[in-house]
Amino acid sequence: MKKKALFFDYDGTLISDETHTIPKSARKVLNKLKDKGYLLFLNTGRTKAILDPIISELDFDGQILGCGSYIEYHDKVLYDVDVDKQLYEAIIQKVAECHVDAFFEGTHALYMTHGIQSPRLLNLLERYHDANMVMKSVDDLEDDFVKMFVSYQDLDKEQEFHDFIIQNFEYIDRGQHCAELILKGHSKATGIQFIMDKLNIDIENCYVFGDSNNDLAMFRFVENSALLGNANEHLHEEVMHVCSDVDHDGLMEAVNAFQLL
Template sequence: MAVKLIASDLDGTLLTNKKELSPRTREALDLAAAQGIYLVPATGRSFGSVPEMIREYPGVEYLITANGGAVYSVSEKKRIYQCLMTPESVEVAIAVRKREKMVMEVVVDGVPYAEEAYVRDPIRYLATEYGARYIKATRTPVKDIIEFAAQHAKELDSISFVCSHEDRNRLYTSLEKEIPDIYVTSSVSNLLEMGHKDAGKGKTLLWLLDKLGISPEEAMAFGDADNDSSMLEAVKYGIAMGNATENCKKSAACVTGTNEEDGVAEAILSHIKCEI
């Protein structure tokens, strides 16, 4: 079957390490859009953190954000789907934050909020230089994140814990058992991300495919991290990047080049040429 929709993660996948779209990637995306293929960014980022060049790219009508917690329509300029965390799960997550004393981020209606000290000095919390700039540019600082999360317990798209690689590995599986109605994933080594158990990129992508009348056999998806695994498993053409985690590669039908090697572009162009 011809591919009718291409979903792609952003960081480490569609974007270069400099967080840019390479000329080769633009060529592939433009060719796909010209053939009427839906281009769907699918990211762990909140809506407010998605670069403008992605939100406004020709052919992008829908965006999957917050690891599947929400879907936005570009033309309608609004959220058309959401799968919010339950107040009960937020309450237990707050208890974990108090116990573990990790930095906590929350997303409300597409806007990310984080603890004031973390936003002021992200490098102190293991952020890279790019990560520090990104955090300062996108996070709204909150003096008391625990109180803020409790006040917005019925409105949270997701919660993230900023932690060491060791703490992430220790808590990765235990949190899903401890906190009700959530799934736990990770896009980078110092981040644990939580959403509603019925969210996740894979389930939300299937919702969007059903809305558009497209079968999973007519869809292609790209990713590089654990939070992309369910999306790659959901469609026929699930493609992991050469720089992907082992879990992501195991979930994929095949592996392409790295994000620095224009892996997404090469896979798209190769597929389209086979269809012509």
């Protein structure tokens, strides 16, 4: 029997956006899938530094982090990339010039700009602090980052920063004048391709589960795709199944739609 691999987004797919916990129903589904012998992978935009400790309680075979920029399989690092010094120094300068609130997400820490005002970023900081994640000033940044999350203080500078950063980063609009930035050449889809090549898994035996815009690359790459929650209506046409959110047994609904259990 050929191996089947299942790839799960984290925020909004496994963990509730309302309670910031993993519902018991989702844990139960993952345990059943593991017992069936499927390969289970976390496939998240989060980097290792801001991965919830609760993830260690889930029995994943591997992790694709930072939208394909860091890959582990059975606790062995298979792929890891960083931004080079010349580029990150230029980015830091442009962030300051354009008055951008920014998180620089790395493997070892989350680095942040000074004087963050964005309510969205402040809310994330509170969550990360409560989870005892390593957070540092952008002054301590070296080459340990591959992703950014930005929020614009000066909307007149938004286009200028956008035009600068898209030379080296994929730009995902997250609404409310915020954006997720991913090093070019990387996505949740490239992470899946890497695992497919490494483990000799056919694409028809891959299944993906997500809920938002940064899952679009894997939705378009893997036909067996499920969207949890129906808030992002523009994604409906990109997936095979649209299911309830994770708080309302959406993960079980998605798994059953593929007849995996």
